[in-house]
Amino acid sequence: MSGIRAYGAYIPRARLAKQAMVEANAWFDASLKSLGKGERAMCNWDEDSITMAVEAGRDCLQALGELAPSALYLASTTLPFLDRQNSVVVAEALNLTPGLRSMDVTGSQRAGSSALISLLERSWQGDDFGLLVASEHRRSKAGSRSEMLWGDGAAALAIGDDELIAELLGVETLAVDFVDHYRGEESEFNYDWEERWVRDEGFMKSVPAAVNRLLERCDSSSDLIKHFILPTEQARTPAAVAKRLGIDPAAVVDNQLTTVGVVGAAQSILLLIKALETASPGELVLLLGFGQGVDALLLRATERINDFKAVRGLSGSLARRREEQNYNKFLSFNNLVQRDVGKRGEVDKQTYLSGYNRRKDLLTGFLGGKCRECGTEQIPREKYCVNPDCQALDSQDKHSFANKTGTVATWTADRLTFDWNPPAYFGMVQFDGGGKLMMDFTEVEEGKLDSGSRVSVHFRVRQFDSQRGFRKYFWKAIPLEQASAEGEA
Amino acid sequence: MASGIKDKVVILGMGCSKFGERWDASPSDLMVEAFEECIQDAGIEREQIEAAWFGAGIDAFNVGSSAMPLAIALRLNYIPVTKVENMCATGTEAFRGAVYAVASGACDIALALGVEKLKDTGYGGLPQRTRGLENDMYWPNLSAPGAFAQLASGYRAKHHLNRDDLKRAMAHVSVKSHANGVKNPKAHLQREISEEQAIGAPYIAEPIGLFDCCGVSDGSACAIVTTPELARSLGKQDLVSVKALQLAVSNGTESSHDSWDGSYLKTTRIASQRAYDEAGIGKPREEITMTEVHDCFSITELVTMEDLQLADEGKGVNAVLDGNFDAEGSNPCQIDGGLKCFGHPIGASGLRMIYENYLQLQGRAGARQLDSPRMGLNHNLGGFPHQNICSISIVGPLN
Numbered sequence: 107m108s109g110i111r112a113y114g115a116y117i118p119r120a121r122l123a124k125q126a127m128v129e130a131n132a133w134f135d136a137s138l139k140s141l142g143k144g145e146r147a148m149c150n151w152d153e154d155s156i157t158m159a160v161e162a163g164r165d166c167l168q169a170l171g172e173l174a175p176s177a178l179y180l181a182s183t184t185l186p187f188l189d190r191q192n193s194v195v196v197a198e199a200l201n202l203t204p205g206l207r208s209m210d211v212t213g214s215q216r217a218g219s220s221a222l223i224s225l226l227e228r229s230w231q232g233d234d235f236g237l238l239v240a241s242e243h244r245r246s247k248a249g250s251r252s253e254m255l256w257g258d259g260a261a262a263l264a265i266g267d268d269e270l271i272a273e274l275l276g277v278e279t280l281a282v283d284f285v286d287h288y289r290g291e292e293s294e295f296n297y298d299w300e301e302r303w304v305r306d307e308g309f310m311k312s313v314p315a316a317v318n319r320l321l322e323r324c325d326s327s328s329d330l331i332k333h334f335i336l337p338t339e340q341a342r343t344p345a346a347v348a349k350r351l352g353i354d355p356a357a358v359v360d361n362q363l364t365t366v367g368v369v370g371a372a373q374s375i376l377l378l379i380k381a382l383e384t385a386s387p388g389e390l391v392l393l394l395g396f397g398q399g400v401d402a403l404l405l406r407a408t409e410r411i412n413d414f415k416a417v418r419g420l421s422g423s424l425a426r427r428r429e430e431q432n433y434n435k436f437l438s439f440n441n442l443v444q445r446d447v448g449k450r451g452e453v454d455k456q457t458y459l460s461g462y463n464r465r466k467d468l469l470t471g472f473l474g475g476k477c478r479e480c481g482t483e484q485i486p487r488e489k490y491c492v493n494p495d496c497q498a499l500d501s502q503d504k505h506s507f508a509n510k511t512g513t514v515a516t517w518t519a520d521r522l523t524f525d526w527n528p529p530a531y532f533g534m535v536q537f538d539g540g541g542k543l544m545m546d547f548t549e550v551e552e553g554k555l556d557s558g559s560r561v562s563v564h565f566r567v568r569q570f571d572s573q574r575g576f577r578k579y580f581w582k583a584i585p586l587e588q589a590s591a592e593g594e595a
Numbered sequence: 596m597a598s599g600i601k602d603k604v605v606i607l608g609m610g611c612s613k614f615g616e617r618w619d620a621s622p623s624d625l626m627v628e629a630f631e632e633c634i635q636d637a638g639i640e641r642e643q644i645e646a647a648w649f650g651a652g653i654d655a656f657n658v659g660s661s662a663m664p665l666a667i668a669l670r671l672n673y674i675p676v677t678k679v680e681n682m683c684a685t686g687t688e689a690f691r692g693a694v695y696a697v698a699s700g701a702c703d704i705a706l707a708l709g710v711e712k713l714k715d716t717g718y719g720g721l722p723q724r725t726r727g728l729e730n731d732m733y734w735p736n737l738s739a740p741g742a743f744a745q746l747a748s749g750y751r752a753k754h755h756l757n758r759d760d761l762k763r764a765m766a767h768v769s770v771k772s773h774a775n776g777v778k779n780p781k782a783h784l785q786r787e788i789s790e791e792q793a794i795g796a797p798y799i800a801e802p803i804g805l806f807d808c809c810g811v812s813d814g815s816a817c818a819i820v821t822t823p824e825l826a827r828s829l830g831k832q833d834l835v836s837v838k839a840l841q842l843a844v845s846n847g848t849e850s851s852h853d854s855w856d857g858s859y860l861k862t863t864r865i866a867s868q869r870a871y872d873e874a875g876i877g878k879p880r881e882e883i884t885m886t887e888v889h890d891c892f893s894i895t896e897l898v899t900m901e902d903l904q905l906a907d908e909g910k911g912v913n914a915v916l917d918g919n920f921d922a923e924g925s926n927p928c929q930i931d932g933g934l935k936c937f938g939h940p941i942g943a944s945g946l947r948m949i950y951e952n953y954l955q956l957q958g959r960a961g962a963r964q965l966d967s968p969r970m971g972l973n974h975n976l977g978g979f980p981h982q983n984i985c986s987i988s989i990v991g992p993l994n
Contacts, residue, residue: 449718453725461728469732484851486733492851516749516857516980520741520800522720529801532735533745534857534981544745544850544981546735557752568733580733 108226109273109405111235112264113379113416114165116158117257117366117423119549120430121145124254124364130433131249138254144364147257148430149243151439151526152548152566155182156192157579158260159241160199160565166237166262167200168417168509175264177207177236179225181217183289183371184243185210186577195579196239198470199565201506207236215337217371218261219395223403225265226274235266242370247295248442255339257367261375261420271411272382272391274403278320281399284308301340309336309343309396314351316400317392324404328352332389333381335359337373337396353392365424371397378405379420387411428551438526451524455571457578467504472563472581474541475502483507483540507563511586512537514559517547535561535583546582560586599873603698605826605834605993607819608637611950614814614937615783622651622658622712623668625815629943630669630708633817638829641669644819645702647676650689650709652941654680656722657712665708682977683889684842685709686816686945687986691840693820703825709947710815711940720811721939740800740808742979743892747802749857749980750898754909762802764912765893766793769806769935771921772890776932778963783812784936793893807893812938816946818953823993835956836993838874838970841866842986850981860895860976862985863902867974870987871904876970879904883926883989884968885955887948889976890933896920899974900928922963930955930963941977945986948973952990 128142149158159180167173178200180193187195193208211221218240225236241260246252286308287298298304313336321327334357336344344358359377361368369376374395381391385407395401416422430436437443467473467487474485480496485507491498517533524530531547547555548566561583568580610632612625620628634641649665651657658664662676679688686709693705716722721739725731735741751761770790776782793806826834843866849855867879876882886903890896897915900906905926906914914920920928929935931951934944952971954960970991977984 449716450723453723457732458728462732465729465732482852486851488847488851492847494848494852494854515752516745518741518744518748518800518803519798520738520744522740522799523736523738524723525736530736530741532737532741533748536853540853542851542853544735544737544979545733557748569736578732 107270107273108230108265108267109270110263110382111266111269111271112166112169112414113382113419114162114167114169114262115260115376115379115418115420115423116161116165117147117259118149118153118158119426119428120148120150121427122148122430122433122436126431126433127254134249138249138251141251141254145429146254146367147259148436149258149439150548152568152582153243153258154186154567155184155241155243156186156195157566158243158258159196159239162241162260162262163196163200163237163239165418166264169415170264173233173235174202175206175235175237177225177228178202179209179211179221179236179238181211181221181238181240181371182242183212183215183217185212195470198466201471201473201508215371215397216395216399216401218373218375219393219401219403222263222265222375223277223279223401226277230265230267232268235264238263238265238375240372240375242372244370245295245440245442248437252296255363255368257369259366259369259372259376261372261379263375263378269410270408271414272405272407275326275406276320276324276404278316278323278402279399280312280316282312283398284312305340305343305346309338309340309347310350312400313347313394313396316402317351320402320404326390326404329354330390331357331392333357333359333385333391335374335377335381335391335393337361337368337377337394339363339368376420382407382411383416383419383421385411435527447524454573455569455578456574457571457576469580472506472508473504474507476505477501478503483537485541485543507537507541508581510537510539511560511562512583514555514557514561515542516557517555531555547584548582549584555585562586600694600698600840601838601874602823602836602993604694604820605823605836606953606990607639607704607821607826607831608633609818609950609953610636611781611816611947612814613781614812614940614947616714617813618714620813622664622710625712625813626665626668626708626710629815629817633819637819639704639819642672643704644671644674644706645704646674646693646696647671647706647708648689648692649676649678650680650685650707650942650946651678652680652682652685652711653722653724655724656716657942658710681984683891683939683941684945684975684977684984684986685942686947687973687975687988688945690818690946690949690988691842691986693818694837694840697820697822704819704821706817706819707946708815708817709942709945711942712813713811713940714813737979738800740803740892743895744800744803745857746898746980747894750859750894753856753858756912758802760912762794763790764897764915765807766790767915768890768893768896769793772929772933772935775922775930775963776936778961779932779936782932782936783810783938784932803892803894809891809934810936810938812940814937814940814943814947816943816950818946818949833957834993835953835990837988838991839870839987839989841870841873842984843869844984845978845982847982857980859898860902860980860983860985862983863899863974863976866985866987867903870989874970874989876989880926883970883972885930885952885965886926886928886972886974887931887933887951888928888974890929890935891939891976895976896928903972903974927965930960930965945973945975949988949990956990956992
């Protein structure tokens with residue numbers, strides 16, 4: 107029996123007030139006013155599908171006590187690289203073994219549910235498990251309904267055959283080239299067709315067909331479903347489909363249109379986590395994926411669900427938020443407006459791949475060193491130990507700093523240097539247990555950082571090389587709490 | 596046992612261009628301007644120069660690499676010329692090369708010249724530039740004020756200072772330098788500012804405001820050095836000799852080892868102590884008459900006063916506000932206006948500082964002349980508080 111062992115989630119902190127979006131765009135499309143309630147999750151300029159995947163993956167692995175998966179599938183339709191396996195970047199940021207089975211699953215809104223099925227159908231034994239991370243950062247045209255209804259985020263599941271919190275009862279799939287929307291290789295944005303047609307000819311026909319076959323195969327019935335997951339930005343469609351299937355309307359898992367927005371191919375996985383956060387043992391979860399057909403999965407929560415402790419999960423991710431009222435920032439961060447970046451922003455940002463490859467342990471894995479002679483922890487790891495009383499040669503074992511916390515020794519908010527979200531915060535972080543590094547900070551709220559602030563470190567975009575279509579990643583410090591800097595001595 | 600550099604080499608002549616936004620002048624023009632003053636001051640012919648050291652900091656916006664730009668600009672007679680670059684200590688590095696060459700006996704007369712053309716970038720502040728292939732991959736995109744703002748936060752945390760008190764002392768540092776700069780016709784900025792202006796100026800990198808930053812300008816400075824014997828034989832009197840010439844370069848301890856807390860400049864402490872030892876100075880506060888220090892930012896000067904032992908550790912704010920480093924104070928600092936008013940054409944600054952001390956010691960500093968100066972200390976700091984190069988030179992009358 108295979109199923110879910112653990113889950114993790116990540117929602118960007120910034121939540122853009124939909125009212126701000128309406129105020130900016132209703133002059134052009136008055137119908138947007140009807141979507142003006144609540145907020146949507148919005149990536150910071152330095153977040154993308156890879157960085158969010160790393161966060162969700164860490165959240166999930168930490169809940170498992172740092173066990174290492176033997177497979178990692180990354181599902182997304184917005185992967186930063188079209189030809190460079192994105193899941194391997196995630197794997198190295200998570201410091202997973204190179205023996206890993208990895209792949210990117212993409213090309214459809216079903217990518218998340220299809221990757222889930224694929225991992226569930228693999229044979230797992232004992233501690234062996236696979237990690238699914240679904241992550242999405244979709245771009246949409248300025249002033250579009252999609253912009254109002256979508257959100258950014260990531261979800262992760264550990265899939266195995268032991269210590270399950272939810273077990274798989276059955277799977278059904280349907281492959282139908284129903285083109286409700288598409289994005290061609292030369293397009294920046296999706297092109298979609300009328301909602302009512304998508305509902306009537308798409309959801310209302312293909313979902314019941316797949317679900318009825320699944321229930322029959324599992325010898326189950328629709329009235330037993332306690333959690334019905336149908337990812338869509340169509341607000342009323344899940345309830346309409348549930349009704350047609352005879353599923354209790356109360357079982358419909360809310361698509362979070364006014365808190366996060368629909369997270370593309372990650373939506374089904376994120377909503378599964380939402381269901382698992384409230385599910386009781388024995389309850390049935392019906393999960394659907396929709397896009398050129400249907401994925402339908404029936405799962406049942408086990409007794410272990412009561413004992414599972416998420417580290418952050420979806421509810422923790424939702425709680426950790428920062429309200430954003432500036433729609434212009436959203437446009438800038440999503441490259442929807444040509445911002446004047448100034449001459450300092452023009453500096454060439456080429457990555458020298460052979461040099462990058464030599465430093466990959468540091469850049470992607472955030473690995474430093476620990477000296478075997480004197481025990482000093484240090485980052486970066488150089489040939490000689492940095493301890494002035496030691497300086498031994500080649501004496502350091504690789505040592506991860508990714509899960510360390512630290513204290514801000516020095517800092518500033520730099521308004522001269524180029525940054526996509528000025529001022530640029532950076533400073534010296536003194537890590538607990540030793541080691542320090544001058545590094546960028548992100549997610550800092552003005553006036554709430556000072557020497558002594560506590561930080562954790564996170565994998566983020568460092569720079570975009572728009573000339574060559576590359577992007578650099580590195581780790582940045584984020585204050586654990588946005589402590590007040592008032593009341594100085 | 597090495598005997599050090601003290602009194603082995605004297606300054607035969609010096610020159611310094613007008614510093615400022617020299618839209619009119621190319622790097623070559625600036626070099627010639629400094630050199631012409633220098634060689635006339637030295638009273639020798641160009642053909643008597645046997646070797647030269649050329650300091651230039653930022654190749655991309657300046658003269659390009661190699662020593663050829665100096666040889667070509669000055670039409671030097673196919674002598675050995677060495678290009679040096681060591682961040683903001685570049686000017687002093689050129690001087691060190693020339694002085695060491697004379698001290699070694701390899702030549703009798705050597706030239707050191709530094710130049711920088713910073714105003715061809717098209718924007719304010721120092722040029723945005725690479726920090727090397729590997730560093731560029733993970734270093735913060737820090738500006739110079741952003742780098743030195745770190746010192747303010749580290750210093751404030753270490754000594755539990757109120758932010759406003761530190762900001763006021765930083766303002767005083769700049770007010771004092773501007774007051775000095777008014778009296779210097781070669782300074783870029785020649786106007787007084789008030790403490791209120793400095794405190795109220797827009798932020799560049801918290802807590803550094805606009806008036807906490809030195810200017811950005813074009814300029815060149817130049818020295819010709821020789822042996823005491825040769826200088827005397829040329830009829831020179833009131834000789835100014837090199838008492839100490841030291842350099843300390845960070846080895847990564849500050850940036851990667853827990854022992855450094857970010858509140859001071861380790862290299863300055865090490866280099867200055869070595870320089871005091873080399874010059875035979877036991878009581879810096881009594882023996883150092885004047886200092887030209889690397890006031891790239893006001894906080895750098897304030898902390899440097901402690902690192903040079905001219906103020907007690909943690910008491911820099913009081914020493915500054917008490918006026919110890921004002922023109923009338925116990926240890927005048929930046930009597931020429933400093934980087935604050937001259938700006939910081941990187942390759943030239945170290946030599947510009949020595950030029951001021953040289954003039955003061957010879958009683959030729961005009962309206963800003965100090966009463967009976969004895970020892971002048973010059974301090975350059977290149978890089979960032981957590982990784983830097985510090986050069987210290989001390990000059991004084993030849994005994």
